[in-house]
Amino acid sequence: MKEKFVEINQMLVEVYDDVNRIEEYSIKQGAFSDLSITEIHTVEAVGLYGSKTMSEIAAQLEITMGTLTTAVDKLIRKGYLERKRSNTDRRIVNVSLTNRGKLAYRIHEKFHLDMVKAIMNDFTAQEEEILLKALRKLNSHLKDIYMAARQSASTRGS
Amino acid sequence: MKEKFVEINQMLVEVYDDVNRIEEYSIKQGAFSDLSITEIHTVEAVGLYGSKTMSEIAAQLEITMGTLTTAVDKLIRKGYLERKRSNTDRRIVNVSLTNRGKLAYRIHEKFHLDMVKAIMNDFTAQEEEILLKALRKLNSHLKDIYMAARQSASTRGS
């Protein structure tokens, strides 16, 4: 029994590392080699449609706004993002993707989908279905664990 | 059909992010809060048994030896690692875990297994088996993709 857990853990760790490294390599080739993984993720967080505020993006990425400010500065310099002060509330900054940013978003998305397709290639429809179900469960469990950890981290000492 | 790929991709991305964050929180609590995730991974790479050379560890972690040198310096200062020059070849440095390092290793390992156990708790034996199979497949596919990317990255321009 423990054997199985050990192997599942091993698999998860390796999958994790591989995904990370594959993503890294895939960016360094390709048309957007001037973006780091972190930067791609910021582009992803801004999203294709409309704009988001600095607070929204920072919350989604779980980084401080200070960190985000410098990240956005650089992505604007590189031509992927746009910054616009809100007219209704001048404190708020609305960040959106430029056309170049949208292109980067779509290409990165395609890379992800291609990877999934390659993986699912020799899965039967039934296996696919079961995997999806298992992943949903796995994901929801992780979210629970994560929320609990987050909670205990933020209330410690209070 | 594409729908399913999109969801599987989404699940994988979220699992990835959650695992990362859970690990981070779990370290920041616990007895070894003076270690970062990167440092825990270095401890893991050194391993419980015997010693490894700088080159071996750097290769395993896919970082340069320069990076590793400073990482090892700090982990020695913190009492997790030991450095010893080989007697048979004075160029070689053998790195091993101290008792404190071994304890950190075991506790981190336990954290991983507990997480897997918590996740698998309400999986049926059959689901467990299928997830494991899927993970094996996923992992082997990722390794293939990874090797190909690595190859094309290292031969580009030659």
Place this chain on the structure above:
DNA sequence: CCTATATATTTTGATTATCAAAATATTTGT
């Protein structure tokens, strides 16, 4: 047995990602 070359590691100098806390600008509640 020397010397050139190869190997293992460390040092140096730089960059990127990150944070917490202070500063700035703007809005809102009383």
Place this chain on the structure above:
DNA sequence: ACAAATATTTTGATAATCAAAATATATAGG
């Protein structure tokens, strides 16, 4: 109108990383 709250940026610091130069040691060929 002004104090408190909110949104963001700036500042000053640290960690992780790399490539290239420097150092130390080993090995192979004459």
